Structures are given as structure tokens and as C-alpha cells.
Amino acid sequence: MAENIDATDWSILTELQRDGRIPLTELGRRVSLSASATTERVKRLETAGVITGYRAEVDLVKAGFPILAVVRLKYPGSQHQPLHRLLDERHEFLECLRTTGDDCYVLKATATSMAHLEQLIDELAQFGSTTTNLVYSQPLPYRGPQAPS
Incomplete structure (x- = not known):
């Protein structure tokens, strides 16, 4: 799949790594795609296993693990x-x-x-x-x- 990741896919990956909860319409706006094209690309990256999940970042100290x-x-x-x-x-x-x-x-x-x-x-x-x-x-x-x- 790596050879099939184009510049737009990398833009999507960069934005999702910054904010995994970004609405697809906003993600599309940031990468200059329609919401449907963005959704299709994200699903393709997930299906190919490039995107393996979404998670919250936790402040360890505030969570009680200093x-x-x-x-x-x-x-x-x-x-x-x-x-x-x-x-x-x-x-x-x-x-x-x-x-x-x-x-x-x-x-x-x-x-x-x-x-x-x-x-x-x-x-x-x-x-x-x-x-x-x-x-x-x-x-x-x-x-x-x-x-x-």
C-alpha cells in the first residue's frame, strides 16, 4: 500500500494524527476534497491497514501516573x-x-x-x-x- 499513498493521503494522515476526531467535512476542507471523497479515502486507508485506530492522548500526571x-x-x-x-x-x-x-x-x-x-x-x-x-x-x-x- 505504501506505493499507493499519494500526497493527498499523506495530508489526510497528517491531519488525522493531529486530531483524530476532526469531522470529515472539515478534514475535506483542509485537504481540498469533498466530504464524500475524503470519506472514501479514509475508509480505503483504514481497510488497507494504514490507519490502525483512533485513540485519546492522556496526560499521565493528571491521570494519576506521575x-x-x-x-x-x-x-x-x-x-x-x-x-x-x-x-x-x-x-x-x-x-x-x-x-x-x-x-x-x-x-x-x-x-x-x-x-x-x-x-x-x-x-x-x-x-x-x-x-x-x-x-x-x-x-x-x-x-x-x-x-x-
């Missing part, structure tokens, strides 16, 4: 399902990337307190060694992909 950490996990085992089950059960793990290099996984975790974070890390430690970094700030929040240059 601690954000990046956790690296060295996982020596070959059975990853027990770890995947833990990640599914514990909603404090916001993101998980399987990576190359010394660490097998890089996770983003949030916690209500340092004791809470310690409990999460203890649960992860059953799968391998961990390295935890606390996040001071996020100068570049997730912004989604943009059209290739």
Missing part, C-alpha cells in the same frame, strides 16, 4: 508468551518494542509511585535482567510518520 520510565529487558529465554501475558495484564506498560542488540525488549512504563514502579520492575525481573531509566521530560512527543521527503 512516573514514566523506559525499561530495557535482556530476555535469555526462547518462550516469550509468559512475558507477553504479563504485558497484556499490566496496563502500566504503555509500549513494548522487541529490539536487536544486548536488550531484547524496550518498554515504556508508567507508575503511581516509586514503590509501584519497583513492583513492576520486580515482575519483569523474573524474565531477565532489567535496566530502568526515569523520564524527566518528553521534548518530542509521539507525532506519527510524515510523508517521505
Whole structure:
């Protein structure tokens, strides 16, 4: 599908990443399309799996999770399902990337307190060694992909 994404599709994707709740008529106005043409393109992008969902951005501190950490996990085992089950059960793990290099996984975790974070890390430690970094700030929040240059 990537080769079929044109400049108008990228404009639509950019606008939807800024505001996933934008009315289709307003989206069409911003990308210079009729509402029906915009609707058709959005549905095509959804059907092709380019658009995978819509979600709200939540301020973690205001939601009661003032601690954000990046956790690296060295996982020596070959059975990853027990770890995947833990990640599914514990909603404090916001993101998980399987990576190359010394660490097998890089996770983003949030916690209500340092004791809470310690409990999460203890649960992860059953799968391998961990390295935890606390996040001071996020100068570049997730912004989604943009059209290739």
C-alpha cells in the first residue's frame, strides 16, 4: 500500500494524527476534497491497514501516573508468551518494542509511585535482567510518520 499513498493521503494522515476526531467535512476542507471523497479515502486507508485506530492522548500526571520510565529487558529465554501475558495484564506498560542488540525488549512504563514502579520492575525481573531509566521530560512527543521527503 505504501506505493499507493499519494500526497493527498499523506495530508489526510497528517491531519488525522493531529486530531483524530476532526469531522470529515472539515478534514475535506483542509485537504481540498469533498466530504464524500475524503470519506472514501479514509475508509480505503483504514481497510488497507494504514490507519490502525483512533485513540485519546492522556496526560499521565493528571491521570494519576506521575512516573514514566523506559525499561530495557535482556530476555535469555526462547518462550516469550509468559512475558507477553504479563504485558497484556499490566496496563502500566504503555509500549513494548522487541529490539536487536544486548536488550531484547524496550518498554515504556508508567507508575503511581516509586514503590509501584519497583513492583513492576520486580515482575519483569523474573524474565531477565532489567535496566530502568526515569523520564524527566518528553521534548518530542509521539507525532506519527510524515510523508517521505
